[in-house]
Amino acid sequence: MSDIDISVVLPCYNEQDNIMPLITQITNALKPLNKKYEIVCVNDGSTDNTYKILKLNKTKFPEIRIISFTKNNGLTAALDCGFKRAKGNIIIMCDADMQNDPADMPKLIDALKYYDAAYGWRKNRQDTFKKRISSKIANNFRRMVTKDNIHDTGCGLKAFKKKCVSSIKLFDGLHRFIPILIELEGYTSTQIEVNHRHRFKGKSKYTVANRLFKSLYDLFAVKWMIKRHFRYKEKSDE
Ligand code: UDP
Ligand code: MG
Numbered sequence: 001m002s003d004i005d006i007s008v009v010l011p012c013y014n015e016q017d018n019i020m021p022l023i024t025q026i027t028n029a030l031k032p033l034n035k036k037y038e039i040v041c042v043n044d045g046s047t048d049n050t051y052k053i054l055k056l057n058k059t060k061f062p063e064i065r066i067i068s069f070t071k072n073n074g075l076t077a078a079l080d081c082g083f084k085r086a087k088g089n090i091i092i093m094c095d096a097d098m099q100n101d102p103a104d105m106p107k108l109i110d111a112l113k114y115y116d117a118a119y120g121w122r123k124n125r126q127d128t129f130k131k132r133i134s135s136k137i138a139n140n141f142r143r144m145v146t147k148d149n150i151h152d153t154g155c156g157l158k159a160f161k162k163k164c165v166s167s168i169k170l171f172d173g174l175h176r177f178i179p180i181l182i183e184l185e186g187y188t189s190t191q192i193e194v195n196h197r198h199r200f201k202g203k204s205k206y207t208v209a210n211r212l213f214k215s216l217y218d219l220f221a222v223k224w225m226i227k228r229h230f231r232y233k234e235k236s237d238e
Contacts, residue, residue, distance in 0.1 A: 002087035005035040006109065009082030011075050012096040013044040016053055017201035022098050023061055029102040033109070039063045041096070042082045045072035075205075076175040083165040091165055095156030097202055099126070101195035108159035108192060116187035117164050119150065119179055120157035120194035127196075131204075134212040141216065145223055150179045150191065157194055163187070173218040180222055184229050 008026055012019055023039060030037050041064060043051050054066050067085055069078070079093055090112060094100045104120065111118035125132055135154060142153065154176050168181040179189060 003036055004038050004087040004089075006030065006033075006037040006090045006092065007082075007086030007088035008037065008039045008092045008094060008105075009079060009086060010039060010041045010094055010096040011044055011078035011082065012041055012046060012050050012054075013072060013075075013078070013205060014046045014048045014050060015096040015202055016046070016049040018098045019050055019053060019096055020057055022094075022096055022102070023057070023064065025098075025102040026094070026105070027061065027063070029105045033106060036088075037063055038065055038087060040065045040067065040082045040086055042078040042085075043068040044074070044078040045069045074172055076170050076172050079175050080170045086162070089162050090159060091162055092159045093156065097199050097204075099197050099199050100155075100157040101197060104157060104192070104194040105159070108157070108194075111190050111192060112159060112161060114188075115190045117158065117160040117179070117182050117189040119152070119189060119191045120155035121152045121191045122155050122196040123193050125196050126198045130208055131206075131211075134208045138212055138215050142219055145219055146180055146226060148180050148183065152191070153177060153179050155194065155196075161187075171221070173214055174222070176215050177218065177222045180226070184226065 019041070026039060039061070041054050043054065043066060051066070051068055054064060058064050067081060083091060090109060092105055092108065094102065100120065108118040108120065139153065158178065160182065164182045164187050167185045168178070174181065182189065
């Protein structure tokens, strides 16, 4: 059994200017909780100095763990790896680009006293107009198809009890549907309003074409999973 209470999973792809300011903010948010935490940085084949910077700061921040991919595999793969390597009973995923605010982490953790999962809800999104519109269309269309009640499935800030992520199987692109997959397994969840910030450093890795159309396509796979999910109940004894 591990003595870690909380694992923060940070998928990092070319975030050299964001990663240490973010880790400093995570430290400020989590230290006062007096819990044991680790920061699992999954370096998704960065070609900038992300890895070097993390390595240099490991002595100053002993909570940092670095896992590096041999090449870029995409956000879902980075999250999947981080979830599997996480030692904590509580897992928090957070984008590494400073758009999510670590100051929101304690309230998500607090919600896990009552729910299995707590999802960030960016009511006041600080993204480009194009990105906000494409996300609105995708969210509305998704809700129509899956009939779920998740407002902001794409928010990078989410907290779960470990059992939630251990019981789901991710495929490339499915990070956008994590709340639906967790709900299918019968776990409870809540949505909590969180702060959202502009990306000041580095570039977004997604465009309307590689986000909207891919996620619409993936939606049909998720619809299929919902339809074919086992719902049997046993009534006989052995
Ligand atoms: N990311 C990653 N691998 C990728 C693309 C993105 O690990 O192939 C990480 C990225 O470093 C960031 C998070 O996923 O921490 C969200 O990416 P981004 O900010 O580009 O997405 P957006 O905010 O534009 O949706
Ligand atoms: Mg971002």
